[in-house]
Amino acid sequence: MTTRSLAVVCGAVLSSFLLASVPVSAADNSPWVTTWATALQPIPQISNPPPLYRAPDVAGRTLRQIVYPTLSGEVARIHISNAYGKAPLVIEELRIARSGAGAGVQVGTEARVTFGGKPAVSVPPGGEIDSDPVGVAISAGMPYAVSSFMGREQKLIAWHRVSSQVNYLSMPGNHAGDASADAYRQRITQFAWVTGVQVEAPSSSTIAAIGDSITDGMRSSLNENRRWPDALARRVARSGDKSVAVVNLGISGNRLLTDSPCYGDALASRFGRDVLAQPGVKTVILLIGINDINFAAMPAHGGLDCDAPHTQVTADGLITGYKRVIAAAHARGVRIFGATLTPAALPPQREAIRAEVNQWIRTSRAFDGVVDFDAALRDPADPTRLRRSFDSGDQIHPSDAGYSAMADAIPLQPVVGGLK
Template sequence: MVLLTGAALSSSFARAADSERWVAAWTTSLQAIPQLSHPPPLYRAPDVSGRTLRQIVYPTLDGNMLRIRISNRYAREPLRILAVKIAASARGTAATDGESVAVTFAGASRATLAPDADIESDAVHLPVHRGKPYAVSIYLGQGQHLQAWHRVASQFNYLSSPGDHTQDSSAAAFRSRITQWAWLATVSVASPSARSILAIGDSITDGMASSLGMNHRWPDDLARRVAKEGYGPVAVLNAGISGNRLLSDSPCYGESLSSRFERTLADTPGVQSVVVLIGINDINFAHMPPRRVLDCDAPHTLVSVSSLIAGYQALAATAHRHHVRLFIGTLTPASLPAEREAIRAGVNRWIRAGRGFDGVIDFDAALRDPAQPQRLRTVYDSGDHIHPSDAGYAAMAQAVPWRTVLEASPR
């Protein structure tokens, strides 16, 4: 068993894996679960003790060898992994096609991660086909608790009855469905020539209000567009978090993008360009009424055009320090009151001026109603006047000049 207290491994297995060029083909961003004795239903973690968690991922690269990164970030207790298997998923369900392949860590099938530790697996020889579902099954120790997750997965993952069901090809033992990801942070593919575009931001990148289980987030649509139009191997990754803000942390919606951005770049191999879309929650949450039991919108920090601009400039500096191109998306219509709409409009004017970063993605122009530009076009509105419909997310993907995003020279 591997006992890990930090992010690095010093073994022949790790060195062999690092001899390959790895590019992230799928990723998600984790966030702490509010630790309350009686949390609201949305924040009640499922019972994972002694069970197998089967998570479905859709890599966006082809390859013959992969590895995964498991993260115990934001937890306050060790993570005990007793077994991990990966297999092709049958139509994106808990059932699998073919044999599962064991995942090891420095040659061991078990690993224990201290709080905040990450671990990269050894290389796994398995054909990977972009856009196809794969089931990653993690058998957890007795007494294990879920303390961090990605809350809005927009798809089903599966929890088994007690026991090790990592090798089960049938879905019979996986009787519980959840709509979160947990511990699994990245799936990377060995590829000498692949590149990736990382989409990062809030719920509009996370795909909130898109059709459950249908992969209609805008980065999904962009991945399909890139594959169809052809350009060589290009991954499109989604590091959005619903409720995330540029400047403020949240007890529910994760660390601010300003806080998590550099670590995300460091943890995601092969990123060449980043598309950022964030800021609408910074504008809105200052005006939300405080809640007594769990105030997810705290702190209710007032922001200005200048404070948001300073946040974007810091992201650009971080990206360029990592030799990564940064593209900023204009803030999309949200039917805001006049005072907040003025901030959104001011931010968008600055973004369109395009100073200090590598390019603009005009999501606002792609989605707004020409007659009422502060509102989404009806066909692109999911119904809450903030989050796009599936058609709206598809329009966002069409608005991304992805060849330019990959080929632009960093400023």
């Protein structure tokens, strides 16, 4: 049983609002590689939240989450996080199995997951833990059900809100070992506490995609894995390379510089925990900044204001933030590719910031390479807007075709070839 602790390894002096602490993960010669992952964000703790932020009742119930690993293996372990927890996270039983139809699982494929040889685990507030290794055949691209029977007092106070994946919550009781879907009556579209699946694959590595809703896959097709990191994983697999995983650590609404009551810690703050602590990560693709530019202009809301604080940013401020993240990655020997900010039909003042940031990303050579998502998605007739066929309809988030075009725009040889 192992845990991950926090240590600051970036040598630069970090400002208080851009603290990019880097957790100590497994040793460089660890055989473990992250094959699936997600990032958590706190659920606003207010008395009467709007429907989008009302957490389901998980106490004494079983949550079955569907995940799609991107790297195969014969031995796996599950990473559990109690980030943002104020009380212990109690899991009475945890199992993994090949997913069947809906909430069902394939008979004969399940394996019980233990922690220090015990079926139950209590993770302290703010803590994280890896399970014991478990013998289970993990096949890249196939769905797996991770079923966790929760403690009788357990509350859900952190999640990954936009999963683009239907998960299932049972009636009261331990249904972790049920192959049938009968007990799973409630559908949710969030991930919770299971933040990683790792496989024993010493010659393999992971590409981590991190950013905001455009990396998270907002407005992509539900249950179809049409986010751009999914499309990149398929592209890598088609190339014949079976040694590279791609994981998605985007959070919808996330900003580079500023925390949010709904959209999680600033990326500069969460980069160490969510990316650099992942076993096997050797390359990062970073796409972040459009929300920093936009949220200052969003109207304030009474009650829960997810866009608060409405902080004004400049191109220079964003560039300083990128440099902090780059320094943290390089301090760990991780390559980082900068992605240009995609068109968002911005008014002139905000568009000027986006253009200046993109020019710096393309020409500064601060990153180890550039992924030009802007060029891939923009309308040739109006470069400030998405091409119509790539627009999901809100002028900001790509359609499935747009997300596919983003994956195709990634220079595969520099990104993947450099891992060898």
